[in-house]
Amino acid sequence: METMNTEITPIERVGLARHPQRPYTLDIIKNLFEDFVELHGDRRYADDPALVGGTATYHGLPVVVIGHQKGRDVNERRYRNFGMPKPEGYRKALRLMMMADKFNRPVITFIDTPGAYPGVDAEERGQAEAIAFNLREISKIKAPLITCVVGEGGSGGALAIGICDGLLMLENAVYSVISPEGCAAILWKSPTQSALAASRLKLTAFDLEGLGVVDVIIGESSENRVNDSEIYQAIDKQVHAMLLSLLGLSDAERRVLRFQRMRRLGEWSQSGI
């Protein structure tokens, strides 16, 4: 686990991140958490099976755990809407985070989505508003927030549950503003340029650590890149360490650091034109 594989190309990582045998949120919850109670619905419109969450015990500590959920067979994939949440999914996630805040419990989120669902009904119910509202409101939460990108980090649909104090990322996960296919179609006007787009977008864990977006990379086995049995231990080790370090800070300290963390992201020039 110590020697991370930097030989894999970005487009290969995209393939690994999307692989149907990768650990999904409910697999991780089953392996890392106890007493999980899945809670449902946004109290506004519906329950969204593409985004799951609930209460659980983590190393003896009560927490709220939330994540995107994909399906493995045809029926489950359709049921989970390929892991693409609608506004009700994001509103449910925020509701659960606010409950965590009320009881002063940490929140752990797992990201694995191609993106927020692009559909007429999602637009009608305010997909953009649901994401934006989460970005603002989650940043106000006092409880510790940990996010782990485990598969596909698909743009705003990923970020909407990804405001955090510490961002972890699996070695073979990706996190991007747009899919390589979408980027190739727009900028190169050619779907055959996806591999090039994937490399230019700097969407791997290593790239994003360099850009200051990712705090910790969770190494994966180089033999079995898809469903490595040690992967759960590796996630557990890093999430737990992050949680302990965040619990060592006061609510006020964490909030200051969280705002500073977001405020400094990005690179710009101060020189004018």
Place this chain on the structure above:
Amino acid sequence: MSLFSRKKKNLEAVPAAERRVTTEGIFVKCPKCSTALFKRELEENFQVCHSCAHHFRLDARSRLAMLYDEGEYEELDAEVISCDPLGFVDTKPYPERLEQARRVSGLPEAIINGRGQVGGHLVFAGAMDFSFMGGSMGSAVGEKIARIIDRAIEYRGAVITFAASGGARMQEGTLSLMQMAKVCAGLAQLDEAKLPFISVLTDPTTGGVTASFASIGDVIIAEPKALIGFAGPRVIEQTIREKLPEDFQTSEFLMAHGMVDLVIDRRELRAMIINLLNFMMPSENILRLLDEDKEALPDTQ
């Protein structure tokens, strides 16, 4: 060097898309109703067709001039511009695209920040410009929005944004995405400072800009018939494989679905904003009236 550079009223500029037409001759043809419009009259009419009320796209500086009292404002943060954090090259290197955008738009970045008075209230405004790389939000745009929010908190002013954007700037990858978090975190602090944020949505506002600051104003105002949405219409059509409703993702569609407070003609926009700021901004006048009322109350002890 002064901190702020002074900008005078500037109603001359028009978006690049229409520039070629408008600078040739004295007439502009309305793309909606084909009426020939006097260029001068169109400018005096806030770039709105007097025949069919079609709203022409506006450049960022004209937008700010229309907002502020006497059209006067100080431009802020002009020195904050995009760099190339990823070394991004598609069919052209990103720095070349930036150069081209600066040339075409005549602007340093896809948003222009201003500071001035609106109805006598201190307002920090950011106006996006679609002619600068589709008004896309990269690190510099995010930083500029974060700075007007910071200043509004420091000087107890209001924030007003005019969105005009195709979304996040792909050439800055995940750093663009993170600007959504950055500006929304700033707005969380503005909330806690009890200061106003009015978001004006103009044609077009989509993607990562819609899914961040633009959709969470205390009050959200849309210009008539603007394209506003999260996912692009083509992406949705490909996903659902059917034709989209006629007025889908227009201002009026959002209004019907409860996503905006008001759809307002540009010619009435400033008056409406002043009306709202009178409600939102801390006012000595209101405090005095409350004191007078308190004195007028009968003693209930």
